[in-house]
Amino acid sequence: MRPKVSIIIPTYNRSELLGRALDSVMSQGFDDFEVLVIDGARSQSTRELVRSYGDGRLRYVPQRGRGIANARNLGVLKARGKFIAFLDDDDRWRDDKLERQLEFFKELPENYGLVYTAFTYYHLEKGRILGIKRPKASGNVYRYLLRDNITGTSTIMVRRECFKRAGLFRESFPTCEDWDMWLRMSKRCLFGAVDQPLVDYSIHSGQFSFARYLTGRYRMIEEHGDIRDNPRILSYHLLQIGLLKVFGGDRRGVEDILRAFRLNPLMRGNLTDVLGSVLDVRTKIYILKFLGRL
Structure with a gap:
């Protein structure tokens, strides 16, 4: 029997943080899900961590280190659920995250394909919340996404069928591949927003490169005529x-x-x-x- 939700977690040699992310999934009040851990490092420690849960809902998927966009695409292609949720290996969910989003989907018309939530910025080393990022828009969010990435990938739950219409993550993007994905998807479906912070987005040293971020940002301009022109x-x-x-x-x-x-x-x-x-x-x-x- 197919699960209701497929959860995709890309990871690369971060077993300790991955365990924290997986614990937040396993503590969800809603339990009709599968978890696909996409391991770009193909490491034994990650494989053993997934097996240590002794839960058939967790699937270990080795990947040949082709980046996070490829990992997410691999997960989308292997996912069996009606809905797909994403969780980065250094983030964690509140225990009612899946339940709240699924309940919200029930209230929305069928043309709503994606629901995202508010989230906190959580400093790992200091162990404290730095601030809250609340949803900026709902419904037709295309004009908002033309200017800013209004959400975080770990907050998102999306109908799997939306990827058939919008395509997959573009693996040629060095960064901002998630922003590019949601912008393309917003042309084909409406977005719902939950104002409560249901995700802790982790801030820690060595998280991203400023130069790579800017390269991705310029790529957004190049690829989207509604920005460029x-x-x-x-x-x-x-x-x-x-x-x-x-x-x-x-x-x-x-x-x-x-x-x-x-x-x-x-x-x-x-x-x-x-x-x-x-x-x-x-x-x-x-x-x-x-x-x-x-």
């Missing part, structure tokens, strides 16, 4: 990128800022959004990480 939206991205660069000590960010103002001299439709973005908890955390303060 719209002066207001493009100027928003360049202004945000430029400010992040400057805060991170990269003076070349001034070039992006100047280009943003050339595209939209009065910043019509952008100043409020950019200021809101700069004050957003996610941006604050990114800046602190870039400065080596987290």
Whole structure:
């Protein structure tokens, strides 16, 4: 019998954190699920960790280290559930996360294909919450996703059929592959949002590379004509990128800022959004990480 939910957890040599993530799954009040642990390192320790739970709902899937987008795609292709949920190996769920999302899906029309939730930024080393990221939009969220990635992948539950319409994660993206996926999916289905934080998104040292993030961000501009060819939206991205660069000590960010103002001299439709973005908890955390303060 097929499970109701397939949970996809990509991992790479992080057994201790993976155990924390798996514990949060196994403590869910809803239990009709399967878990696909996609192991890019093909490590014995990860295989043994999965087996140690002694639970047939957990499936160990070796992967040849082709990155997180490939791992998620492999999970989607192997998933048997009607719904797919994602969990990064360094994050964890609250114990009512799956139940709350499934109940919300029951209340929504069929054209809602994805439900995401608020989440906390949790500092692993300090053991404390740094802030809460709440949903920015619901329903038709395409115009919001053109400007910002409004959610985190570990919060998402999506109808499996949506991938048939939107395609899979694009493995050529160095970062922002999740943002690209949800933007494409938002053109084909509506999004629901749960305002309660049901996920702890972990902040820890060595988490991501600023340079790789910017490469992915520029790739978003290149691949999406509704960003690239719209002066207001493009100027928003360049202004945000430029400010992040400057805060991170990269003076070349001034070039992006100047280009943003050339595209939209009065910043019509952008100043409020950019200021809101700069004050957003996610941006604050990114800046602190870039400065080596987290």
